[in-house]
Amino acid sequence: MSEVRPELKYLSSHxxxxxxxxxxxxxxxxxxxxxxxxxxxxxxxxxVGSSVSIGEEAGVVESVKAASDIYSPVTGEVIAVNEALEDAPETVNESPYDEGWFFKVKPTDVAELDAALSAADYQAVCDDE
Known part of the structure; x- marks a missing residue:
């Protein structure tokens, strides 16, 4: 079973x-x-320095199986990206919540995350898949 951390917010797009x-x-x-x-x-x-909008495509992750868009859960300015993923994309598989983060945003309104899923709600989405 997948790990779902209670302190995080989630999107149904994972x-x-x-x-x-x-x-x-x-x-x-x-x-x-x-x-x-x-x-x-x-x-x-x-x-870094670009703007992202809630629910809009902000990046891509590719695997041996498929390519998937990455959506931003908040609107704001990108202030950092995980440059380690350029040389070691497998870090996403090894440590998705810690070392495998994608980017950081300075949000214009952090309350936008109130619309995101709780860990329990996200677990229910995963269980339905």
Whole structure:
């Protein structure tokens, strides 16, 4: 069974979001998503300094099985990307919630995350798949 962390917010499209102490939001894909994708071979993240919008495509993750769009759970400015994924995309499989994060956003309104799924609701989505 996939790990679902209770402190995170989730999208039904399998992204997770973590609000950091400084108010920024770190975004990645869930353990369930990386398992479904299989071996991740490439990650495309947005450019630092670019803007992302809630629910809009912000990047791509490719595996040996498929390519999937990554959607932003918040609107804001991209302030960091996980450059380690360029050389080691398999980090997403090994550590989807810690070392395998994709990008960080300075949100214009962190309350947008109120619309995201709780861990329990996300687990129900995964159970239905």
């Amino acid at each position: 992204e997770w979001a973590r609000v950091e102490e400084d108010g920024t939001v770190t975004i990645g894909i869930s353990d369930h998503a990386q398992q479904a994708l299989g071996d991740v071979v490439y990650v495309e993240t947005p450019e």
